[in-house]
Amino acid sequence: MTRPIVASVLGRLPIAMVGLSALLYVQRETGSFAVAGLVSAGSLVGVSLGAVGQGRLIDRLGPTRPLLAVVALFATAMAGLTLAIETHAPTWVLVLLGGAIGITEPQIGSASRALWGRVLTDEGVHGAALSYEAISMETFFILGPGLAGLLVAAPWPGTGMIVGGLCMVTGGVLFALSPAVRSWGPTSTERRAALGALASPGMRTLALAVLGFGVVIGFIEVAVPAAATETGEPTLGGLLLSLWSVSSVAFGVAYSLRPWPRRMSLRLPALLAGFALLVALSAVPTTLWGLALALLLAGALITPQSATHSAAIEIVAPKGTAAEAFGWVITAVTLGLAFGQSVSGFLVEHYGPAASFLAAAAIGLTLAAGVWLLRSTVRPPREDSYSAGLRESHLPVV
Numbered sequence: 001m002t003r004p005i006v007a008s009v010l011g012r013l014p015i016a017m018v019g020l021s022a023l024l025y026v027q028r029e030t031g032s033f034a035v036a037g038l039v040s041a042g043s044l045v046g047v048s049l050g051a052v053g054q055g056r057l058i059d060r061l062g063p064t065r066p067l068l069a070v071v072a073l074f075a076t077a078m079a080g081l082t083l084a085i086e087t088h089a090p091t092w093v094l095v096l097l098g099g100a101i102g103i104t105e106p107q108i109g110s111a112s113r114a115l116w117g118r119v120l121t122d123e124g125v126h127g128a129a130l131s132y133e134a135i136s137m138e139t140f141f142i143l144g145p146g147l148a149g150l151l152v153a154a155p156w157p158g159t160g161m162i163v164g165g166l167c168m169v170t171g172g173v174l175f176a177l178s179p180a181v182r183s184w185g186p187t188s189t190e191r192r193a194a195l196g197a198l199a200s201p202g203m204r205t206l207a208l209a210v211l212g213f214g215v216v217i218g219f220i221e222v223a224v225p226a227a228a229t230e231t232g233e234p235t236l237g238g239l240l241l242s243l244w245s246v247s248s249v250a251f252g253v254a255y256s257l258r259p260w261p262r263r264m265s266l267r268l269p270a271l272l273a274g275f276a277l278l279v280a281l282s283a284v285p286t287t288l289w290g291l292a293l294a295l296l297l298a299g300a301l302i303t304p305q306s307a308t309h310s311a312a313i314e315i316v317a318p319k320g321t322a323a324e325a326f327g328w329v330i331t332a333v334t335l336g337l338a339f340g341q342s343v344s345g346f347l348v349e350h351y352g353p354a355a356s357f358l359a360a361a362a363i364g365l366t367l368a369a370g371v372w373l374l375r376s377t378v379r380p381p382r383e384d385s386y387s388a389g390l391r392e393s394h395l396p397v398v
Contacts, residue, residue: 011171149238218340
């Protein structure tokens with residue numbers, strides 16, 4: 001298992017780097033955060049469309065063929081966007097190519113997470129693997145924005161986007177061709193409902209919680225670089241975003257040992273509401289030092305949420321839809337990011353970063369209330385009595 005683990009790390013390391021690097025690159029070339037936010041949002045919408053499709057193909061065919069195909073398309077789209085930015089193409093062209101990058105971004109995370117369920121039979125080890133997935137993703141969110149912020153200051157501002165793209169392509173190919181992944185052959189060819197994993201009511205509630213999580217982060221990912229730019233320190237924007245991921249990992253490890261609330265149906269809305277309230281504090285500071293402290297506080301609830309989302313999939317996703325279910329989670333979070341970033345770009349240009357922080361908190365609290373109202377749906381989907389009993393015997397209290 002060493003090879004796919006290393007390959008997935010390489011392929012997912014730039015997951016928080018490519019989008020932010022593209023946003024900063026476009027902003028440098030166009031001088032507009034609004035245009036940059038639209039391009040970044042286009043990329044995220046593309047990811048939301050591609051994640052579920054790739055997840056279904058991975059569940060059906062195994063990861064190797066789908067990943068190799070999208071890696072080739074992703075490399076082509078990256079080259080096209082770079083050329084368009086350098087030639088100052090119209091905004092709609094940049095947004096379209098951003099969408100192409102998103103839709104072809106190789107979903108190594110979905111395949112990696114589903115792989116654990118196939119090779120690990122011990123429930124304790126499987127739970128540890130899911131915690132590893134959540135914590136490793138936060139590590140990528142620590143390193144990614146910081147690298148993006150540093151590389152945008154390179155002689156060529158597109159350096160970060162290209163470096164991230166190359167890592168993703170290399171990691172995707174190595175992961176797809178590793179022996180453990182290649183042995184994952186085609187599975188059932190039976191027809192499924194059009195909504196697939198999302199046919200489960202609990203899965204839809206989970207998607208709403210993840211959407212709120214993505215919306216709040218999307219607002220922040222534009223507001224923080226804008227606040228740094230206002231103070232005359234634009235390169236510190238990415239480093240500040242890395243800072244809140246530091247507290248995320250530190251608190252996330254402790255939280256995984258004793259998650260609260262115990263019931264998953266209450267944990268989802270409680271964590272989202274707490275996150276939104278802490279983000280509202282970011283509107284108060286008038287210095288980057290104060291903003292850094294506020295981000296450290298808010299960041300403490302990032303990993304607990306992503307780990308909770310991953311654990312909730314085990315409860316609410318229909319059998320045999322692991323990769324697709326994770327694809328829906330990615331779709332929900334990226335749609336949230338796209339909405340948050342596009343609206344935040346408008347707010348920071350017209351009203352300043354503080355307005356964006358407050359809007360993020362208001363929307364996050366509203367969606368948390370919606371998740372709380374739907375809490376009764378967070379339970380295993382209907383199955384035959386034997387399978388349902390077997391699943392529930394290994395699942396946390398909901």
